[in-house]
Amino acid sequence: MANVGTPDRPGNPDDGLGDGLGDGAGEPEPNSAWLSDLELADIRRRLPLLYVEAVPVRVDGLGVVTSVGVLLRANDVGQITRTLVSGRVMYGETLRDALFRHLEKDLGPMAFPQLPPSPVPFQVAEYFPIPGLSAFVDERQHAVSLAYVVPVTGTCEPRQDALELTWMTPAEASSPEVHAEMEGGRGTLLRAALASVGVLG
Amino acid sequence: MANVGTPDRPGNPDDGLGDGLGDGAGEPEPNSAWLSDLELADIRRRLPLLYVEAVPVRVDGLGVVTSVGVLLRANDVGQITRTLVSGRVMYGETLRDALFRHLEKDLGPMAFPQLPPSPVPFQVAEYFPIPGLSAFVDERQHAVSLAYVVPVTGTCEPRQDALELTWMTPAEASSPEVHAEMEGGRGTLLRAALASVGVLG
Amino acid sequence: MANVGTPDRPGNPDDGLGDGLGDGAGEPEPNSAWLSDLELADIRRRLPLLYVEAVPVRVDGLGVVTSVGVLLRANDVGQITRTLVSGRVMYGETLRDALFRHLEKDLGPMAFPQLPPSPVPFQVAEYFPIPGLSAFVDERQHAVSLAYVVPVTGTCEPRQDALELTWMTPAEASSPEVHAEMEGGRGTLLRAALASVGVLG
Amino acid sequence: MANVGTPDRPGNPDDGLGDGLGDGAGEPEPNSAWLSDLELADIRRRLPLLYVEAVPVRVDGLGVVTSVGVLLRANDVGQITRTLVSGRVMYGETLRDALFRHLEKDLGPMAFPQLPPSPVPFQVAEYFPIPGLSAFVDERQHAVSLAYVVPVTGTCEPRQDALELTWMTPAEASSPEVHAEMEGGRGTLLRAALASVGVLG
Numbered sequence: 106m107a108n109v110g111t112p113d114r115p116g117n118p119d120d121g122l123g124d125g126l127g128d129g130a131g132e133p134e135p136n137s138a139w140l141s142d143l144e145l146a147d148i149r150r151r152l153p154l155l156y157v158e159a160v161p162v163r164v165d166g167l168g169v170v171t172s173v174g175v176l177l178r179a180n181d182v183g184q185i186t187r188t189l190v191s192g193r194v195m196y197g198e199t200l201r202d203a204l205f206r207h208l209e210k211d212l213g214p215m216a217f218p219q220l221p222p223s224p225v226p227f228q229v230a231e232y233f234p235i236p237g238l239s240a241f242v243d244e245r246q247h248a249v250s251l252a253y254v255v256p257v258t259g260t261c262e263p264r265q266d267a268l269e270l271t272w273m274t275p276a277e278a279s280s281p282e283v284h285a286e287m288e289g290g291r292g293t294l295l296r297a298a299l300a301s302v303g304v305l306g
Numbered sequence: 307m308a309n310v311g312t313p314d315r316p317g318n319p320d321d322g323l324g325d326g327l328g329d330g331a332g333e334p335e336p337n338s339a340w341l342s343d344l345e346l347a348d349i350r351r352r353l354p355l356l357y358v359e360a361v362p363v364r365v366d367g368l369g370v371v372t373s374v375g376v377l378l379r380a381n382d383v384g385q386i387t388r389t390l391v392s393g394r395v396m397y398g399e400t401l402r403d404a405l406f407r408h409l410e411k412d413l414g415p416m417a418f419p420q421l422p423p424s425p426v427p428f429q430v431a432e433y434f435p436i437p438g439l440s441a442f443v444d445e446r447q448h449a450v451s452l453a454y455v456v457p458v459t460g461t462c463e464p465r466q467d468a469l470e471l472t473w474m475t476p477a478e479a480s481s482p483e484v485h486a487e488m489e490g491g492r493g494t495l496l497r498a499a500l501a502s503v504g505v506l507g
Numbered sequence: 508m509a510n511v512g513t514p515d516r517p518g519n520p521d522d523g524l525g526d527g528l529g530d531g532a533g534e535p536e537p538n539s540a541w542l543s544d545l546e547l548a549d550i551r552r553r554l555p556l557l558y559v560e561a562v563p564v565r566v567d568g569l570g571v572v573t574s575v576g577v578l579l580r581a582n583d584v585g586q587i588t589r590t591l592v593s594g595r596v597m598y599g600e601t602l603r604d605a606l607f608r609h610l611e612k613d614l615g616p617m618a619f620p621q622l623p624p625s626p627v628p629f630q631v632a633e634y635f636p637i638p639g640l641s642a643f644v645d646e647r648q649h650a651v652s653l654a655y656v657v658p659v660t661g662t663c664e665p666r667q668d669a670l671e672l673t674w675m676t677p678a679e680a681s682s683p684e685v686h687a688e689m690e691g692g693r694g695t696l697l698r699a700a701l702a703s704v705g706v707l708g
Numbered sequence: 709m710a711n712v713g714t715p716d717r718p719g720n721p722d723d724g725l726g727d728g729l730g731d732g733a734g735e736p737e738p739n740s741a742w743l744s745d746l747e748l749a750d751i752r753r754r755l756p757l758l759y760v761e762a763v764p765v766r767v768d769g770l771g772v773v774t775s776v777g778v779l780l781r782a783n784d785v786g787q788i789t790r791t792l793v794s795g796r797v798m799y800g801e802t803l804r805d806a807l808f809r810h811l812e813k814d815l816g817p818m819a820f821p822q823l824p825p826s827p828v829p830f831q832v833a834e835y836f837p838i839p840g841l842s843a844f845v846d847e848r849q850h851a852v853s854l855a856y857v858v859p860v861t862g863t864c865e866p867r868q869d870a871l872e873l874t875w876m877t878p879a880e881a882s883s884p885e886v887h888a889e890m891e892g893g894r895g896t897l898l899r900a901a902l903a904s905v906g907v908l909g
Contacts, residue, residue, distance in 0.1 A: 140352060140353070144352075148349065148352075148353065150397070151341060151345075151349075151397055152341070152349065152355070152356075152396070152397045153356050153395055153396075153397060154353070155353075155354050155356050155450055162825065164825055167804040167805070167808055167823055168804060168822065168823030168824055168825055169804065169825070170825050194354055194450070195353070195354075196351070196352055196353045196354060196448055197434070197439075197448055199432060199439065199440065200430065200432060200450070201770040201771060201772065202770070205770055219771065219822065219859075220770055220771030221771055221824070222765065222767055222771050222772070222773050222857055222859060222905040223830075223857070223904055223905045223906065224429070224430050224905075224906045225426065225427065225428070225429060225430060225904075226426065226430070227426070227826075228425070228426060228702075228705065229401065229425050229426060229427070229452065231400060231401060233398070238400060239400065240705075240708070247397055247398055249356055249395070249401070251430065254825055254826070256822075256825060293707065293708060296698075296702060296707055296708075297702040297703075297705070297707060300630075300698060300699040300702035300703070300707065301699075301702070301703075301826055301828075302825040302826050302827075303630065303642075303699075303826065303827045305695065305698055305699060305702065306642075306695060306698075363624065365624055368603040368604070368607055368622055369603060369621065369622030369623055369624055370603065370624070371624050402569040402570060402571065403569070406569055420570065420621065420658075421569055421570030422570055422623070423564065423566055423570050423571070423572050423656055423658060423704040424629075424656070424703055424704045424705065425704075425705045426703075428625075429903075429906065441906075441909070455624055455625070457624060494908065494909060497899075497903060497908055497909075498903040498904075498906075498908060501831075501899060501900040501903035501904070501908065502625055502627075502900075502903070502904075503624040503625050503626075504625065504626045504831065504843075504900075506896065506899055506900060506903065507843070507896060507899075542754060542755070546754075550751065550754075550755065552799070553743060553747075553751075553799055554743070554751065554757070554758075554798070554799045555758050555797055555798075555799060556755070557755075557756050557758050557852055596756055596852070597755070597756075598753070598754055598755045598756060598850055599836070599841075599850055601834060601841060601842065602832065602834060602852070626831070626832050627828065627829065627830070627831060627832060628828065628832070629828070630827070630828065631803065631827050631828060631829070631854065633802060633803060635800070640802060641802065649799055649800055651758055651797070651803070653832065
C-alpha cells in the first residue's frame, strides 16, 4: 500500500512523535496538537493534511550536489521500497520546525541539515487517495507536501523503520530503476528535486 | 479582528461555498468536504489549515506587471481594510481548482485569470493565532497559505463582502500607506509578490 | 556540430537579425549592437555571451501544460536534430525584448506568446566549448542562457531553418528518444522545464 | 557616478584580478579571458556583460536569515555609498566559480560562503547606461546580473576598496535610508533578496 512517510503505527508516526508523546524535538502543545488514531482517521476524510518532505543531499565546496540520499524500507505488505524524509506539520509549529523535526526523526540527531534560507519549496506535491488526479498517491489521505532539497553535513543514521539511507549519484537517482522503486509516485518528486539543483541528466 | 480571507459567516465563507452547499465552481463531494461551523472551529484548534492566496495583476504585451489588484472591505469591527483573494483548499480538490474557485468567488466569473504553469508559489505565508511566530496573524487559526501572482485578462466584479477591487500601480502597492491597511500582515506578502515579478521599488 | 540556436549564417542568425540589419522586431541601435562575423568570432573567444531560451507550451484553462513544442531541424552536417527557441541578447535590449524577438523569429508573428510576469528563469544553462564543465556544449562559444517556459496561444509557423515545430505530450518530451535527439545537451534543459511546471514523469 | 561593483582601476577590478594577472582564485586562461581596459571599454559599447552578485547573510540553526551584509565604500566622486558583492563572469568560468571568486575578493578568504545548491538566482538585474529602461543603472555598460543570497559562516574582512561590511538586521536593510544609499538602484535588489528569504517587512 502506497503511503506518505512511514507506515501507520500507534502514535501517528507521520507526526514524528514516536510511540507516544514527547519523543520528537520541538514538540508542540500536546493537548491540541496530538491526534489519536481515531481522530486522525476521521480528519483524513474531511480535509487535506499539510506535510513537508526533504531530499537530503551532499554538496561540495561550491555547492554542487554530489550525492542524493534516499530511504530504503519495507512497507506494510513486505515490499522493499524507497522513499524520502517526510512528515506532517503539527498545529502551531513553523514549516522550519517541522522540517527540522522530521529530518532528525528520519536521519538521526547528527545529520546537521542546512535548511535553505528561502521557505519556497522546489515543488508542491499533491497526494490523493485516488490515482489520476495527480502524479502522487496516498491511499490514506489527501496530503499536500512542500518539498525541499536539504544539504546535510553530518552523519546520518536512519531511524524508525528505515532499513538504510542509500547515497546515490545524481545519475543513479535519475535512473528508471530507482524511479520504479519510489513509493507513492515519489520518483517524479525526486527527479524534480534533481532538476531544481541542476543535476538531472 | 485580523483574519484570513472574508469574515466568518454561515457556510464557512473561506471555503467559498457561499451560504450553503453548491455555490462554488468545482465543489467537491459535499458529504466529506463540507464542514459545519462547529467542526471547523474544533479542527482549527488541532491542526494547520491549507489556503491558497492570489495577487491579481494586469500585464502588458511583454508580461510586465502594470497594475496590482487589492480588495477593499469592512472587517468584523467595522474597520476598512485591504486584503488579497484567498480561501481554503477543500478535501479532494487540486490547488489549481482551489485557486480558480476562489478567484471566481472574489473577482466574479468574467475575470479570466491565467493561472501560472508552475505550481510553485512565490511565497508560503504562515498565519498563527499568536503574533511573533511569523509576519502573519490570523486569530481564528493556524493557516499555511500558498501565494501566487495571477494575471487577469477580463473584467473583475468583486463579490461577497468586498467593497471594491482597487487597481494600483506597483509603486502605490509598495507604499507604507497601503502596507498599513493590509489585514493580517499581508502588506509583507504583497511586497513579496511585487518583488517576485520585479516591480518592487 | 552541436551549437546554440540556428547554425551560423551571414548576419549572425543567433542575433535574430536575419540576413542583414533590420529584420528582427525591436532591433536596437545597429551601429553598436550589430556585430560582424569577424567581431563575433573574436568576442566568442574572450568572454561569455548572454542568451535567452524558451520552451513553448500549450496550457489548458487551469494553466496545466498539455503540449510541449520542440523545433526540428537539420544541423550543419546534415543530421536531423531537435532544439529549443533561442538567441542572443543584444546590446541595449531587455531580456523580455530578446525573448519576444526570438520567439517571433522562430515561431512566427502569430504565436502570441504569454511571457511570464517573473524575470527569473526556470534554469540557467551554461554552454562551454569543451564537454565536461557542464551538461551543455556549444563548440562555438561560452554562452550562458536564461531559460523560460512560455505558453503560446496563437498559431506557430516555424521560420528560419526549422523543418517543423513538433508538439509533444509531456510524456513524449520526457522520453529517452527525444532526450537523445536534442542538440548540445538540451535534453537536460527540456526535462528541467517539464519538472518546473510539474509535468515531468 | 553609479557603477556596478568596485570603481574602475587598472586590471579591470570587476574581473576580480586585482592589479594584474593571477591574484584571483580560480583565474581562467589569461590569454583569452584577460581584457585590457581599452578592449573592455570597446566591448562595453557592443554587447551586454554577464555579472554575478551576492547578498551575504547570516542564518540561524533553522536557516532563518538574521543579518544582512552590505558593503560601504567611497565611489569615484567621493560619495559614501553602499553596494553588494559583485563582479564579471570571465570566459571559461562557471557561474559558481565566478560567485566564489568575487565573494573571496570582496569578503576575504575566511568568509566560508555556502553557495546555494540551485543555480537559479532570486532575481536577474538588468543594468543599463540610460535610466528608465529598468530599475538599475550603470553608466559604464549594459550588464545583466544574476543575484544570489549566500549564507556566510566564517569571518568577513572586506578587501579592495570597501570601507567596511555593515551587518544589519532585515528591518534595517529594508529601510528607506539604506535604500537611498545603495548604488545603481541596488536598494531594489536588496529588497527583492529579503523578500525571497521571507524577511522583508
